Amino acid sequence: MKTIFAKSVPGRKGVWPEEPEGQITDFIPENLLRENLPALPEQSELDVVRHFTLLSRRNFGVDSNFYPLGSCTMKYNPKFMEDIANLSGFTDLHPLVPQLRGAGHYTQGALEVLYETEKLLCEITGMDAFTLQPLAGAHGELTGVMLMAAYHNYKGNKKTKIIVPDSAHGTNPASAAIAGYEVVSIESRDGIIDPQALKDALDDEVAGLMMTCPNTLGLFERHLREIVELVHSVDGLLYYDGANLNAILGKMRVGDVGFDVVHLNLHKTFGTPHGGGGPGSGPVGVNKKLEPFLPISRVVKLEDGQFFLDYDYPFSIGYIAPFYGNFGVILKAYAYILRLGREGLIRVSENAVLAANYLRKKLEDYLHIPYNRTCAHAMHEFVASAVKQAQKGVRALDIAKALLDKGHHAPTIYFPLIVKECLMIEPTETESKETLDQFVDDLIEILKIAEENPEAIQEAPVNTPVKRLDEVKAAREMILKEQDM
Amino acid sequence: MPYIPHTHGQQQEMLSTIGVASIDDLFTDIAPELRPKSFDLPEGRSEMQVRSHLEKLAAKNNTNLTTFLGAGFYDHYIPSAIKAILSRSEFYTAYTPYQPEASQGTLQAIFEYQTAMCRLMDMDYANASLYDGGTAIYEAIMMAVRATKRKKIIVSECLSPIYRCMLDCYTTNLHLDLVTVPHKQGLTDIQALMDQIDEHTAAVVVQNPNFFGCINDFTSLFAKARENGALSIISVYALMQSVLKTPGQMGADIAVAEGQSLGLPLSFGGPYLGIMTCKGKLIRQMPGRIVGKTVDKDGREGYVLTLQAREQHIRRQKATSNICSNQSLCALQSLVYVSLLGPEGLKRTAHACIELAHYAAQKLTSINGITILNDQPFANEFTIRLPVSAYAIIDKLVPQGYVPGFPLGRYYQGMENCLLIACTEKRTKQDIGILVELMRGALE
Known part of the structure; x- marks a missing residue:
């Protein structure tokens, strides 16, 4: 499809406000102005609406396709949340209004949303305090690691390393490194953390351990209690990556079991849409040990029931975001939690785990399921491997592409790195049994064709707007924008 | 329960397929001593009740100021067509475009966004977005530190104090030498900034218009930085960039902006949009997603995420940044805005x-x-x-x-x-x- 730049017609009128009288040079000298107008699209309103409507039809989304992308929790995004985030009482609110002395009075509704959301997240996770400022999951990780650093600095601990299991999301080691730590990777055993490997890596310079539980294989970390004790024994801190929180809602609270800091992904667990790559929201919860270091501002409730923004926290790490987080996303998550309530949230994890185990059982005769004896059951997702198929030349990538042809988004592939030809499947609680069965039928059919006629699968996809794309060429030629006219 | 489709009968069928008697049996790996000490949340409410509650809270905010x-x-002002396009759930219910054949809509939109931002700024390359204008400055500084292998960063006090607070926070443990050059009656003190540039300088950071509203031409400052092997970073007002002298014209190496002015509501501080653009030589230091054009097996044009060897899911602790989710939908919003207005x-x-x-x-x-x-x-x-x-x-x-x-x-x-x-x-x-x-x- 042509780009909107290629469709541009010089002189065509889009949304043009009235032309003001006079010239810009009446106000600003020419040497401070740009020489030519930017070569942006010149299109009518209809042209623009049609272009983007047609583009949208070249996308899979949860509303149109089953989207079992592992560790991404692509559940249904309830529509009323969109309406709520579009209320003008929220969208038209300038973030600096509450910072004007006395004007916090004019944003009480918004501050209440923040305050109440923090309280709800504390109860859901068992943590003592939350900041909603981090703007995405990885941003939450960075915030969390900075809080750990602040704690150790305050105590005068000389800590230089953070331990990350080899099954972790790439953001974990990246966040630790960006916060100034050396990253120590430990090898998993049977797909979960090996306490002995942890012991070997532990010393007084370890600031903490970053952990995802259930981990990216969908396995519950069965040595959790021992791990917590080991890390705490060197005054290390336990970081919980909330990417997989959907598995344990109401079944375990990370604060209760000894985690010191946690980030959540509101765009995964709490039903806010992912937007094709964001905006997300990555609130961070801490226990009492780390609370003094939380970013400013913090929302405080006064005795008279009024809310205000408090910047007076001398040990705070400071400003992690310009304001109070991705407020529009936080609003949706708040509405989601209120809508589901206690029972509803428990049913989320139960049905997410039910769906994953159901799929795993239905597929276990067709795909290799590694580490299936480590735990009694999978949690909200599981990992399958196409090692058998790969011997015949059909790789995980090929299976993923063939699924697209059947109208399903592919699972996460080649992650976690510790499983060869990996397909990581997360069905979520919102998909019906009919959808799950259809996925199973389609996947089994693909695997059968893979045996008989591997070339057919290697050709996939053929029903998508484009066929398999040449990624090597993209990286080599680096055409990263439309060429200038 | 809301949004869970299974009937009781279906749940039983699924459980019996798995070979367990109850859902509780699926959670036996979580030992009893790990179970919640409390889960004291309010009972669920109907959609109508939640909406009514939120409408009341919205009404407590005074937006008639x-x-x-x-x-x-x-x-x-935000034209209505933006909301219409952004409401297409094929865009907003998609994930990061890991499967390009099923994500051409998002990918082409990002490619067009990258093009639009390069043209607005007169720069060579743009990424697919960062969180906001402040984190964009931080990422720009880290690009400069990596590219120059130097540690001194010269920051004008006329850079937004909100962003300077963020920089202080982000660089706490990084052993950088952050030098702030005071403003002069609200003016960016170009001479004082120049005087600070030396052989240790990784970057000089300015804002246009500056926080007090003043417009400058930083061409001479950026030339001085270049002569000393330092990079020039400029943070601009995205919408005003349609008329003001561009970062490219001034010779900036990295130009960033808060993109909120391009069709995004104020929304009490977010979601916003971090725009990042750079000169060609810096592309491999760029953080975040980047979309490139390529062809499919049949030679048809298409788009993919590219240069991923910079990113965390490949390079882990050696990545240029830890960013994963960005502000993709906000980037689309700004693209629609600049396309509608032209x-x-x-x-x-x-x-x-x-x-x-x-x-x-x-x-x-x-x-x-x-x-x-x-x-x-x-x-x-x-x-x-x-x-x-x-x-x-x-x-x-x-x-x-x-x-x-x-x-x-x-x-x-x-x-x-x-x-x-x-x-x-x-x-x-x-x-x-x-x-x-x-x-x-x-x-x-």
């Missing part, structure tokens, strides 16, 4: 804001005791000095429904009497007339 607040975040529409919008701001400045300075902070040209935002504390004026005007501007004393010592005033095309000469009268009254 006529505001002249800007300070980097602006109340511009170059002429953007220029007219900027022009209308500039004209109103100059009208406001003229009217306000006709009040006895109010002066403009300096003579430097400005666009749609300017600073006035009052004979009294800016807070005193705000305290009087806000209850009357007018937010006259941002009190600079909040972040700058000695500027307690200064007020930063922004005009957008949504304000009118009548609004300004009332503001002037209220201000006159407040000063009497």
